[in-house]
Amino acid sequence: MRDEHGVGVTYNKAWREKTLAADDVRGSNEESYALLPSYLYMLQLANPGTITRVCKDEENRFKYMFIAFGASLDGWKQCRPVIVVDGTFLKTKCGGTLYAACVKDGNNQIFPLAFGIGDSENDNAWIWFFTRLKEAIGDRENLCIVSDRHKSIKNAVEQVYPGVYHGVCLYHLKQNLRTKFRGLHVHAIFETASRAYSAQEYYSAMAELQKISPEMTTYLLEAKPKKCARPFFPTKRYNILTSNIAESINAAIVHARELPITSLIEAIREMLQRWFSTRKEVAINQFVEVTKWANDEMEIKLDVAFRMKVDAIDAMKSSVTYGDRVFVVDLEQHMCTCNEFQLEGIPCAHAIATIESKYLDKYKFCSNWYKNSVLKQTYAGSINPLPDKVDWSVPDEIKGDSMKAPKFKVKQGRPKKKIIPSTGExxxxxxxxxxxxxxxxxxxxxxxxxxxxxxxx
Incomplete structure (x- = not known):
């Protein structure tokens, strides 16, 4: 204003004008909450099978919201049963937290399952979100939930999913170690222990850690190995050892977190529409039996497998020597004594060495999760846009539900836009x-x- 028009304005006045201009373009937060019931109604019409839930308080003010697209709920059945959850703050004046639940598809890509919005990361909000998630996806055998060590998530999982295994994010646990035990450069040993496939490898790394820092070893044992160490986890976590995929979702919509609630949901819908369309085309044009990621993983292991010595035991069993260690592979049971084959669902290098020695097809020994035909089913549905707003046909009882925005208190100073780092970050x-x-x-x-x-x- 000073350079172009010769008018001096204060910072606060410029900020207020910017806020008013943004409201003119995308609508105010109050208008967005009032429109939310109609928007969700039309969203469900455009996307059959979509589940939305809204919770309000006694004053008809917004409290919680849950949404799971029908295409995501159908595709989830073709993905590994490991759900990663995380929450991140919203940047509007109404505040709030966005909850995300996602999994990985057979091509090792992020597959968003459900989203929620609430006031903060507290026990009541997470319990409400997990309850709606359970209603949407039903029960699943060998289900596992992975998150950071947030107490409210832990409490909610124990209450809503009492029989489901809850795994700890290894990245956040490592960051806690960096903060709690400063100056100890032993995080590589922790990585070796937590990512080990066999109990022998885990105990060997922990014994090495015990010599350097008994205190850190005690801290890790208190964190319970069955929650963070792969060999002792009660069910398969595959390669999903951190909550990074949920945090990647938050990063992908970082700018949308500044938008009013209906614009935020629409930004998420547009992102999913692009992802489903692109990935569906990739799956159709993939002519290998397994997904590209699974194929690349096996090609890397194939280079190592050529340096191994294979001795047949019978038609489907072999002993494989690599260096000074000997492993036994059972192709019929899809097992290897290194445990990687059975825990990942993809043949390990020892199994690939055995498969190549018997002139078999290595793709036949991959879990169905990584088959390209399953990937096509994962993205068989579509995320559809809403019709133009002038063409909306909303029942009067929904149109008349003028929901109010949640109560909020405007904080002094410029609103924070940058994420608060976790401990150790x-x-x-x-x-x-x-x-x-x-x-x-x-x-x-x-x-x-x-x-x-x-x-x-």
Missing amino acids: FPKHVRTVKCGNCGTLGHNRKNCKSQPILKEG
């Missing part, structure tokens, strides 16, 4: 401080709690 764009005394990250020499290092001379 540092934003990528921020230069991390390194202590000149102890050499660890996150603080400087002045704030260091370690003993000063005396220099000779």
Whole structure:
């Protein structure tokens, strides 16, 4: 305004004008909440099988919302039964939290399952979300839920899914270790232990960790190995060991989190429409029996398999020698003593060495989750757009439900737009401080709690 028009305005006035202009373009938050019932009605008409739920308080104010697209609910049946959940804050003046539940398809891509909106990450909100999720997807054998160690998620899973296994995100657990045990460079050992396929590998890594830091070893044992260590997990987690896919969803819609609620849902719908359309075309044009990701994984293992010595035991069994270790592969049972074959559902390098020695088709030994025909079924449905608003035909009882926006208190200062890092995390764009005394990250020499290092001379 000063450069182009010669008019001086204060920062606050410029900010208020920007907010008013944004409301003129995309509607205000109050208008968006009032439109929400009609929008959800038309969304369900355009996308058969879609489930939406809205919870209001006594004053007809918005409290919670849940949405699962029909195409996602159909495709979920073809995906591995490991659900990753996470929540992230919304950036409007009404605040709130967006909840996301997603899985991985056979091509190792993020497959969004359901979304929710609530006031914050608290027990009541998560319990409501998980209850609606359970109603939408029903029961599933060997179901597993993966999340960070948020107490409200833990409490909600225990209440709504008492018989379902709850796994801890390894990335967040590692970040907690970095914060709690500063200066110990043993995170590679933790990675080895947590990602091990066999109990022998896990105990070997933990024994090495015990020598360096008994305190860290005790902390990991208190976190319960069956929640974070793959060899002891009661069911298969496959390669889904972190909650990164849910956080990737949050990153994909980072700009939409500033929009009013109906515009936010529409942005999510548009993203899913693009994903379903693109991935459906990729699956149709894939002529290998398995998905591209599964094929690439086996090609990497094939390079290692050629360096292994295979001795047949019978028509379907072999002993495989690699270095100083010997593994037994049973192709009929889809098993190897390294445990990778049965835990991943894709032949390990030892199994591929056996398959190649017997001149068999390695694709036949992949789990059905990774078959290209299953991927086609995953994206058989479509996410459809809504008709133009002037063509909406909404019943009067829904149109007359003028929902109110949730109560909110405008905070002083400019609204925060950047995510708050988890414990042990540092934003990528921020230069991390390194202590000149102890050499660890996150603080400087002045704030260091370690003993000063005396220099000779």
